[in-house]
Amino acid sequence: MKAVCLHDKDTIETFLRGNVFLNIYSLGDLDDFFWPYTTWYALTDSTGIRAIALIYTGGSLPCLHALAEDDKAVYTEELLRCLIGILPRLFHAHLISGSESILAERYHFRPFGRHDRMALTDKSLLTDIDTSEAGGLSMSDLDEIMSLFEKAYPGNFFEPRMLETKQYYGIRQSGALVSVAGVHVYSARYRVAALGNITTHPDYRGRGYGRIAAARACKSLLSEIDHIGLNVKADNTSAIRCYEKLGFEVIGSFGEFEAELKAS
Numbered sequence: 419m420k421a422v423c424l425h426d427k428d429t430i431e432t433f434l435r436g437n438v439f440l441n442i443y444s445l446g447d448l449d450d451f452f453w454p455y456t457t458w459y460a461l462t463d464s465t466g467i468r469a470i471a472l473i474y475t476g477g478s479l480p481c482l483h484a485l486a487e488d489d490k491a492v493y494t495e496e497l498l499r500c501l502i503g504i505l506p507r508l509f510h511a512h513l514i515s516g517s518e519s520i521l522a523e524r525y526h527f528r529p530f531g532r533h534d535r536m537a538l539t540d541k542s543l544l545t546d547i548d549t550s551e552a553g554g555l556s557m558s559d560l561d562e563i564m565s566l567f568e569k570a571y572p573g574n575f576f577e578p579r580m581l582e583t584k585q586y587y588g589i590r591q592s593g594a595l596v597s598v599a600g601v602h603v604y605s606a607r608y609r610v611a612a613l614g615n616i617t618t619h620p621d622y623r624g625r626g627y628g629r630i631a632a633a634r635a636c637k638s639l640l641s642e643i644d645h646i647g648l649n650v651k652a653d654n655t656s657a658i659r660c661y662e663k664l665g666f667e668v669i670g671s672f673g674e675f676e677a678e679l680k681a682s
Contacts, residue, residue, distance in 0.1 A: 419468065419493075421500035424458040431608070433460075433467045437487060438610065439537040439669050442647040443512075444472050444483055445610045446603030451583075452476060461497040469493035471501060473509070477577055480509040484517065485672055495520055507679040512649075512672050521677060530674040531651055534658065538646040540665035544633050547664070551627075552634035555586040555598065562595040563588070571617035575602065585611070587634040589627045596622040599631035606642045613648040616657075629660050636664060649674075 424430055427448050434441040434448075447456050455476030461469040471484040471494070482505065486494040491514050498513075498520045505525075511518070518527050555563065560578055563586075567574045580586070586600035602614035613635060618628045639646055650657050652671060 419461055419463045419496060421497055422460055422462055424460050424470070427453070429467070430458055430470065433470055438645050439647050440485055440487065440535060442535075442537075442610050442645060443603050443612050444470070445608050446605045446612060447472060447474055449605035449607050451605070452603070459497060459501055461493050461500065469497045471497050473506070477510075477575065479676070480506045482509050482511040482513070482677075484511070484513050485670075486514055487670075491517070505677075509677055511675045511677055513675065515671065515673055518673060518675055518677075524680060525677040526680055528676040528678075530676070531653065532671055533649050533674050534652045534668045535670045535672065536648050536650060536658070536661050536666040537669045538636065538665050539667050541636075541640065543663065543665035544636055544640075547630065547633040549587075549630055549634035549637060551589050552587040552597075552599075552631045553590070554584065555581065555588045555595075555600075556584070557581050559588070559595065563598060566595050566598060566619060567615070567617065570619050571615070574615055574617070576600075576615045580604075580615075585635060585638060586615075587631050587638070589631055591622060597627035597631045599628065599635045601635065601639070604639070604643075609642070609644040611639045611643045611646050613646060629663060632660070633664055 431448055434445050455474055457473045459471045460467045474481045484494050484498055494514055495517050498517055502521055567576055583604040585604050588595050589597040597618040599616040601611050603612040616628055616632050
């Protein structure tokens with residue numbers, strides 16, 4: 419087996435389509451909107467591609483995506499062994515459980531806990547949710563959005579340019595923005611999206627605003643998208659219940675980390 423750098427979108431897509439929801443972030447990153455910020459690696463043998471890893475550099479930190487089904491984890495782990503010498507000095511990572519140990523000799527890890535990948539599998543539940551309170555957001559709302567995240571979600575992964583997707587929605591009370599839902603990844607070309615940056619001001623929680631805003635985002639996405647997923651901390655039971663009411667279910671889990679190269 420050997421590790422290679424991939425440059426052909428069709429080759430990458432064919433492999434990732436083997437498990438759309440597990441790979442939904444990576445599939446979305448094939449879109450021209452994200453593609454310039456991506457570097458792709460694969461573990462190959464005589465039969466073809468066995469594993470793919472992505473390094474995405476469009477955020478504040480590079481992010482390594484290296485996920486796999488349980489029965490294929492050994493290939494992803496071998497790919498990580500091959501990449502250890504070329505990974506960034508500091509990066510965020512989504513890794514299959516336990517695979518961080520492969521990089522631990524060279525990197526310090528700051529864990530952010532186990533996360534669940536959820537998939538929208540029952541779209542019918544969205545039908546009865548009244549989303550009329552949620553309106554579209556744009557770059558003109560950026561200051562309000564940033565202010566809300568500062569109060570309600572300081573550890574967010576919001577990138578302002580994602581407002582260009584026109585897939586962000588918010589709820590206002592007395593003119594003030596109190597709840598937001600949007601996307602981390604969106605691609606009409608590849609017909610996938612990942613919800614993200616969903617939050618409600620602490621003073622307005624418990625009123626269902628997050629669910630309404632997220633439902634509005636889902637309804638909008640489904641006019642162009644076939645598959646919608648999201649990530650949520652595995653111990654965030656209230657958020658998981660909220661997403662289940664929208665029609666999502668857990669389809670897998672992974673570890674989320676920040677990795678920093680050890681001093682030599």
